[in-house]
Amino acid sequence: MSSAAVSLRDWLLTxxxxxxxxxxxxxxxxLWRDFRANPLAMGGLIVVTILVLxxxxxxxxxxxxxxxxxxxxxxxxxxxxxxxxxxxxGRDVFSRLLYGGRITLGMVIAVVLMVAPVxxxxxxxxxxxxxxxxxxxxxxTDVFLAFPRLILALAFVAAIxxxxxxxxxxxxxxxxxxxxxLARAETMTIRGTDFIAATRLTGASATRIVFLHITPLCxxxxxxxxxxxxxxxxxxxxxxxxxxxxxxxxxPEWGAMIATARRFILEQWxxxxxxxxxxFVASLAFNLLGDGLRDVLDPKQR
Amino acid sequence: xxxxxxxxxxFEGVHAVNDVSFAVPRGSSFGxxxxxxxxxxxxxRAFSGLNPDWTGTMRxxxxxxxxQREKQFFRRVQMVFxxxxxxxxxxxTVDRALSEPLLVHGIGDIEARxxxxxxxxxxxxxxxxxxxxxxxxxxxxxxxxARALMAEPEVLLLDEPTSALDVSVQAExxxxxxxxxxxxGLTYLMVSxxxxxxxxxxxxxxxxxGGEMVEQLSADDLRNNRIAHPHTAALRALSTELEGP
Amino acid sequence: MSAVLVDIANLSIxxxxxxxxxxxxxxxxxxLGVEKLGxxxxxxxxxxxxxRSILRLLPPNAVVTAERISFDGIDVMRxxxxxLRAIRGRRAGLILQDPKFSLNPVMTAGDQIAEAWRAHRxxxxxxxxxxxxxxxxxxxxxxxxxxxxxxxxxxxxxxxxxxxxxxxxxxxPELLIADEPTSALDATVQAExxxxxxxxVSRRGMGLILISHDLPLVSHFCDRVVVMxxxxxxxxxxxxxxxxxxxxxxxxLLDCMPTLTKPKPRLPVMVRDPAWLA
Numbered sequence: 001m002s003s004a005a006v007s008l009r010d011w012l013l014t015x016x017x018x019x020x021x022x023x024x025x026x027x028x029x030x031l032w033r034d035f036r037a038n039p040l041a042m043g044g045l046i047v048v049t050i051l052v053l054x055x056x057x058x059x060x061x062x063x064x065x066x067x068x069x070x071x072x073x074x075x076x077x078x079x080x081x082x083x084x085x086x087x088x089x090g091r092d093v094f095s096r097l098l099y100g101g102r103i104t105l106g107m108v109i110a111v112v113l114m115v116a117p118v119x120x121x122x123x124x125x126x127x128x129x130x131x132x133x134x135x136x137x138x139x140x141t142d143v144f145l146a147f148p149r150l151i152l153a154l155a156f157v158a159a160i161x162x163x164x165x166x167x168x169x170x171x172x173x174x175x176x177x178x179x180x181x182l183a184r185a186e187t188m189t190i191r192g193t194d195f196i197a198a199t200r201l202t203g204a205s206a207t208r209i210v211f212l213h214i215t216p217l218c219x220x221x222x223x224x225x226x227x228x229x230x231x232x233x234x235x236x237x238x239x240x241x242x243x244x245x246x247x248x249x250x251x252p253e254w255g256a257m258i259a260t261a262r263r264f265i266l267e268q269w270x271x272x273x274x275x276x277x278x279x280f281v282a283s284l285a286f287n288l289l290g291d292g293l294r295d296v297l298d299p300k301q302r
Numbered sequence: 303x304x305x306x307x308x309x310x311x312x313f314e315g316v317h318a319v320n321d322v323s324f325a326v327p328r329g330s331s332f333g334x335x336x337x338x339x340x341x342x343x344x345x346x347r348a349f350s351g352l353n354p355d356w357t358g359t360m361r362x363x364x365x366x367x368x369x370q371r372e373k374q375f376f377r378r379v380q381m382v383f384x385x386x387x388x389x390x391x392x393x394x395t396v397d398r399a400l401s402e403p404l405l406v407h408g409i410g411d412i413e414a415r416x417x418x419x420x421x422x423x424x425x426x427x428x429x430x431x432x433x434x435x436x437x438x439x440x441x442x443x444x445x446x447x448a449r450a451l452m453a454e455p456e457v458l459l460l461d462e463p464t465s466a467l468d469v470s471v472q473a474e475x476x477x478x479x480x481x482x483x484x485x486x487g488l489t490y491l492m493v494s495x496x497x498x499x500x501x502x503x504x505x506x507x508x509x510x511x512g513g514e515m516v517e518q519l520s521a522d523d524l525r526n527n528r529i530a531h532p533h534t535a536a537l538r539a540l541s542t543e544l545e546g547p
Numbered sequence: 548m549s550a551v552l553v554d555i556a557n558l559s560i561x562x563x564x565x566x567x568x569x570x571x572x573x574x575x576x577x578x579l580g581v582e583k584l585g586x587x588x589x590x591x592x593x594x595x596x597x598x599r600s601i602l603r604l605l606p607p608n609a610v611v612t613a614e615r616i617s618f619d620g621i622d623v624m625r626x627x628x629x630x631l632r633a634i635r636g637r638r639a640g641l642i643l644q645d646p647k648f649s650l651n652p653v654m655t656a657g658d659q660i661a662e663a664w665r666a667h668r669x670x671x672x673x674x675x676x677x678x679x680x681x682x683x684x685x686x687x688x689x690x691x692x693x694x695x696x697x698x699x700x701x702x703x704x705x706x707x708x709x710x711x712x713x714x715x716x717x718x719x720p721e722l723l724i725a726d727e728p729t730s731a732l733d734a735t736v737q738a739e740x741x742x743x744x745x746x747x748v749s750r751r752g753m754g755l756i757l758i759s760h761d762l763p764l765v766s767h768f769c770d771r772v773v774v775m776x777x778x779x780x781x782x783x784x785x786x787x788x789x790x791x792x793x794x795x796x797x798x799x800l801l802d803c804m805p806t807l808t809k810p811k812p813r814l815p816v817m818v819r820d821p822a823w824l825a
Contacts, residue, residue, distance in 0.1 A: 015436065016428040016429075020398065022431060027433070201351070339703075470803050473804070495733035540738055542806075544763060544764055545806045
């Protein structure tokens, strides 16, 4: 190991950190080390990273234009020219997969970015405030929680026009309640602790207490939940696509790819199956990542 | 400095404190002893503003206290809790925990004040950026005391501050509290179930039983067995019986 | 001549850390007959580990080396799991600090004691329940029926500890290890529980190991006291001889406590001599 790397590690692991940032980075490094010891979790992380990078670099990695049709060459088997073969309109499946990844992963990230902060805020506020505010917020949460995710998404998307942004919004509507519930439960536990009492005794306002002191403690469970949820969001997005309610043709969204090619499953099996495998792999990778995160984040801090 | 008259407090649906009255002169210490469930901690929490469900009169330096406490109150009155681990935010370094009172009250010169606070509670500067789980019990309690002192209060409410500590660490913390009181002219209101600890630090002691303050006496009277109430006598007998040689 | 219940010779317990093995217990030797032994030390002195090694209830990553750890002649170090299970609970009981954490929150107190009784003796549920009520009476609970039907969270700290003691006494053990049994309780209840333990142990002819950080308290309820510091035994003495303790650490522990009878303006603080670590 190079001396620079060794001294960086020492800097991170020292038990007398000399600054706030050194202490914080030391903590993150220790978490990373524990995470790294879990091979399945690392596998999940690697796969997720590859997927995200591949989707991001789609224009560079794609061998062909995903909408370029070549009807003479339709339903071709995987070959050197087309790594995953071509679909029913002669389009390169590999390139469509990459661009489809952009859509699917993009949808998932968009949903999570909308849903996690909102759920966290609502849950923490409800948990800390208690009383009427808590009851009102929780009843609102209950209403959204009661809807089956896919059906509400379908109804929503059908009411507005089908498309990626409607799908994102529809999924977000049903995805936020569990985070609010989770944040509320954590907040209610934390609310009674001595250190929050001590913070109240500094004269801090309720807003400050909730957002500076309580929210950071809810983050680990939230992060774990988000990661595990990602796989289910992928499946919902793909289902919407499959039902024609998400990304519209000729968009290479993975679910839509399966839908349009499903009649070829017996003979040209690669056309619907490969996007299916992609969905499965993405989902599984997020699950393993989430499990690994939970092992690392939860027991330590409790 | 502190005047409490006819205090009744409800806690978790129970009438935990029943008609308690006492006074603490400025710069002095008043100890409240009793068993678990006697209501002693509840008195402290009511005075600190953590428990708003009380009736009676409570005065700080002549000023009557209402149901809600203003920020100014917290500059004058602070509290040290029993469990040193539970009273520090697990994700905040010592530095962050100590700067919080300063940030809330808008007090400047944070760096210098933190270093001074650490020195005052005899903590080395090397602990400044550690997390609570990286400190020993005694160190955590010192951090809790330092935090209480950041806003330069006049009154410290001490809720069994040494009950969770080893005896050697307890001695250090009690000495520290005595030194701080002398140096800063602090007024202490201390709660404990340990009679010897209370008598060591507090010249006046109130004994609570079942929510009522059954006796108030000086530490001197307690030591020399000039006691009125049988419960106090029982507590004293127990304490002296179990003392070392 | 009392039988030797516990015989520990040269026990060392180490834990692997990033810097190698770190010794938590260093070459500790002690014996226990049918008597009450107190082990006193601060947090981290190794007192709990020493006592738990008798029942081999140590964390899985502990590295144990000893010349001998025997319980009533049985070599604990080499015994198999079955033999150990016959000792744990049945012949030796362990009481921990906080009954909130050692009692099953979803079973009533009576059921837990009955279960402990049935696990080690043959009998019907009815006999077990009756035995539970008897045991609750023996631990001086005034209303055994009510307590037997209560859940742990409905009981006070002192009551919970009595239930724990009843559970541990159900199989009629020969040894009781109490690891800081009263540290979470206030002074009056502390004294009651310790008096109870003292009384039960004497009447049943059991051995008792009482672990605590409170030296005067322990010496009041034990026949012999062993003082540990940083994994080593620094002094061993009869409880009645506490006033003539020799080792500076023991003296330090005694002197640093505030007392009602002898007020000290300033509590003497322990000065730790690095020579004690040798």
